[in-house]
Amino acid sequence: MLGTMQDGQLSIANLLRHGSRIHASAEVVTWTGTGSRRATFADLGHDAARLAHALRGLGVTGDQRVGTFMWNNYEHLVTYLAAPAMGAVLHTLNVRLFPEQLTYVVNHAQDHVVLVDGTLVPLLAKVLPTFTTVRHVVVVNGDPAALKAPDGVTVHSYDALLADQPDEFDWPDVDERSAAAMCYTSGTTGDPKGVVYTHRSIWLHSMQVCMTDSMALAQSDRALVIVPQFHAMSWGLPYAAVMVGASLVMPDRFLQPEPLAAMIAAEKPTMAGAVPTIWQGLLAYLQVNPQDLAPLRRAVVGGSACPPALMRAFDALGVTIIHAWGMTETSPLGSVARPPAGLDQEAEFGYRVLQGRFPAGVRARLVDDDGAELPWDNEAVGELEVAGPWVAAAYYRVGEGEEGAEKFHDGWLRTGDVGAITPDGFLRLTDRSKDIIKSGGEWISSVDLENAVMAHPAVAEAAVIGVPDEKWDERPLVAVVLADGASATPDELREFLRDKVAKWQLPENWTFVDEVPKTSVGKFDKKVLRAAAANGKLDISHLR
Template structure:
């Protein structure tokens, strides 16, 4: 017996038409090199319709990849809808990648057209002759004075829109499983791999961003996505905002803590999201800004130090809202909301809960697997294992079948590479990445936990822990520490701070002070860079702090 419901494909045209019909009066603020602009969703939607025609004019084929090399702006948001709603595939390009990676990704995806902010032309144009499949480069003039090349392949975005007749019909996607967007991983080993999002996965993921026990986007919100629109579709916030009808503030190229804090205050932003390094930089500025409109500060990309989250709670009454995921999970898989079982806890105990990655959001399934034996581990907050994920917005394979048998299990689960414990309520607590675990004398040491404890020191701005060779224990931890400006700190003080907080054999054998923890293209700690820098470091004397 079949259900007698209408079959309506879950596709992004619904998101566009809903925003256009219900929320045309709402605003989209965009900061660009030339300054700040504001337009209504109705005005923005008319431009999306013109852009749909432009893609036809440029002879961009159905199912073709439309590359974007842009900041977080309203015109990037126009591309977010115009490309997938017309059956093309939005391909957001990471503006911070190494040139050879960028060339590889564009060629691997076979982009036909790339839309580029004028301020980013100096980064992209030197590579143009290596981009084998790109026929058109459309320059979005954001007010930069960067030189625009005289080349028949180069077009002006606004000129194209002005000449275009707006698409007058209803956007239709017949197959909800067809590709809507793609984004490449920012992995530190091997070539980046393509993750292809379907219309169905994008819509379902957007709905989850409206869930109360999560981000909980509503029409009354003003949302500022700090997370780049080239990174896992800005965690789904652009589509979620349009679906909910929230006002949107897009910060453009100036991503300094001072600029973000000023925008949050000026526009009375209620929801924002970004990686921990952004919020670390903004923490000292909180007393100077009225951020009383904020109700949620989404934080992900890497583990959130408890001290950082508590710093926000103490300063403005709003702790960071910890979420976990990856490009392959669209990316939201868990959100660390507190629930009724936590009501009786002390503030310090609730802070421990908020420092976890949280439980899986609805429709996402998680399991904990011992990577060496393949055995499923219990959710007892003690057993550790690799998190494996499954769900309707979790990748089943990479573009062109890469990673088969390595990143995906035989029964179809995604191997995330994150090692964690899970408590009986389903709250995930990350221990480490599988590649970053330190095995000392046969026992595992979690670098993430050590980093969080080090960063709880009031004089520490950042800390990253890596493994260094040891003649007896094979590996021992080294702490790479960044001291806050104007402060002084010794290795002995770091060790003394750790001694009552972690097991004796977890104490680092070495503490190195550095100016800054190197970051990946999406703002995560680049431990690969640190391992290369300190790869020759080896303690000469066997440590008495090693495991028994």
Template sequence: MLAGRMMDYPLTLTHFLDRARTYHARCEIVTQNPDRTLARATYADLHRRASKLAHALARLGVRAGDRVATLCWNHARHLELYLGVPALGAVVHTLNLRLHPNELSYIASHAEDKVIVVDRSLLPLFRKFAPQVRCIQRVLVIGDDGPVDGDGLDYEALLAPEPDDFDFPRLDERSAAMICYTSGTTGNPKGVVYSHRSIVLHTLVSCMHDALGFRESDVVLPVVPMFHAMAWGLPYAAVATGARIVLPGPHLDPASLLDLMARERVTFAAGVPTIWLGILALLDEHPKRWDLSSLRSTVIGGAAAPPSLIDGFLSRHGIEVTHAWGMTETNPLGTVARLRSSLGLDPAASLAARASQGFPVPLVDQRHVGPDDRPLPWDGESMGELEVRGPWVASSYLGGEGEDRFTKDGWFKTGDVVTIDAAGYMRITDRAKDVIKSGGEWISSVALENALMSHPAVLEAAVFAARHPIWGERPLAAVVLRQGKTVSKDELHAHLEPRFAKYWLPEDYLFLERIPRTSTGKFLKSKLREQFGDLLEKKASG
């Protein structure tokens, strides 16, 4: 049998770290501090400090496989943890600072974190759950907003005396590099372990032109937090290509982000739809206040973005938006809504394709299945649960939990209800737990939300299921209006009527000041159902 023989070269993050120093030593890392001053470092500094970090952690007793947790904003110190900890052979575990302290104590204990690195500004949060986490032996404090005084080891003082270089070990590419936890909207959060190999492969594909399309000349702004789903792999992709990286720290409001984009001439930015909705609204109010001519690409993911958002950026501000889909379990990139020239799409079809979740990046497969678990046709109409597989898609959760999410033939059950058209473009119509089943028919809350958010008076809309005495469930719409705008329920109903079957139309409209969100910025429809799920039953009973 003829077999090719290739060099045994492990796919590990150490290669990215070495490459940063060797080829991109002068490339800049910019951090916005809590006081809004900017700190500047280079990729040579990144390698030097990651080496110091490895020495310091080894001296503290951190060994291969030990978990080092982070409770940090997006900044250069967090980036050196992203690389220095895995290159040592330990595992970096990013804690989501937007979670409740009870969830954080559960996650840190479940992951068996040995060391935690905490921003000084986040110590009040850490103190709320620290007493319940017995596995943590060392606390390192980054003085992001002032001097460190007794709450733990001073991170800078710890690194200062260490050598500038470290003999990083040769690692097994399948060994763990990072742990991220799911948001835990149903049951306890579950841990997903990323290997060096999965992150390297994910990074290489992410950098492809028709994926996220990174290049050395880019200035990359990860608005998505580094404590959420590996920041979509953006920090690793930036380091791998030698792109300049701008880290926003704790300032994620639209004005701060726009100021940072204009000042640092950002070319690529990525975040969840709620961030971009706020940015678009502010740009519409002040279209000439910020010079964003350098911005060549923005990526929206984490939840379905309305077509009106994508079209608004392009038609009113000349900014191209790329829709992407992924999950913690997919490392996280799964699909990207790029246009394919071979399809010859007209402008309307092009917008529809851009507003979809796209088609899989190389090495990821997709299918959707019905209630009987049989694959459905790619006809753009059949709705079923999306399943994916690939070399960076999880095959299990930490501790063997959630086995029902993984099929016997090697697919991950995402929980997203989707359609897939003949060209392979996938469109999310709902989460399985949020889908509205009225009189035996499925209603897509996402389609209704997108249509509502295309109304000029509507800033945000979330459609959810309310119990109904006759139909079982009916859709209710929670709406947040734009500042200074008004609209009646009848006007919203008239806006939807030409687009949907009568039974799809919301039974009622609720005008709210804000829509509850998960820790990752998605609409928390379980909270809406809890608050308003019996509204229609109450009306029916008089």
């Protein structure tokens, strides 16, 4: 075979070696609520070695799963690197899962060890007796005596485990196509599904995160990583930061607007990543408690569509919101909305509100209900399918014919997202396939309606679902959360929409709620809204 290049494994061990030596002085800052704990990437390398030795002592000798039930903090980052670098498999556990779902994912993944933050011990204690494969629990930043373990499970102190361990480790030469980490979907339908990332997929994804037309993470950045480390691997930001030497600011459990604002003021991040609901909450806080956000200049937003009004509000504060799209199954980066060059500001904004352009590592296509491929003309609407080296080809331990297997076919992932693609490769999502509203034979995008309603100054949040209608089959129902101290009536909001959506799309069903229910990762939980509407638990105004 013709070729003159050396071969080398794209392994997490090699990533760790690089980051801890080349970028030794980069920082990992963990917010404590009143101040910060600090460590360097050099410390990260030494502590990862200590943890690897400790895990060997707990019987992690191969690809055993090492679970983390933790907030975003330094110790979680240590585990992010140590577990896969030693040949084990990191398994991030969603701290907001329902207990029965947490039991399912731990047992399904066959976790051997679980690291848990001290503040989360009471949550874990409730379900620990239901774990069938866990043999060790390591309490981080807390008292191990506070956790009463069932028979067969030993509880350890993180600090005590690492105290006498060597700060160097003979990292094995791991095959880049072997498992490095796993994350389960949030399980909105059926049991959560496991996605297993390889060392190679993480490397390639991290390189994409750092590219200029992506998140553009650079050595000069201080990245505020609000998106949880259990949510699609924190969008790849921890691994990408180690790759380029960007310092990390970790919020731990302090995710409310006030401590986030204090953290931004104290630690001065240059970029951040979080779902839209985080930014909505921070904006409401800043409107009452103004502060200069500099040097924070860009924020990557994903998980759900970002309202254009929210993007404009942060523009006024000097922070550019960068729309991105992805899924647990895509590692998660699938597209990023960096506008084409040479446009004026308003034309740029027209691209920024889209879900973004596909990078070279992601192939995409739209298909109709019969599976026929649709054109990229920004008009044809179909289901998005994607493929690529950091896109899942299957779910973990889901065989052919089992629930979930139907999402993969002919080398493509069926995303369940519905939308169009522009001729120059920008994705414009209109809805999830399960959320789009079919009214009188025509489709209504719940996302478009939500964005239009949330542009009203009195509205903090708005979620739209379809409800049965005798004449039209389905009609939209808008659930509105009013901003603090604001007031609005359904008639006023409907009038506000009159020049923003087609007349036949104007909602006649409205309800005001204290809070839109959300999933464990901060997305609107529309199945809860649908159930509440179906069971008569919402006070609905019907306009005609």
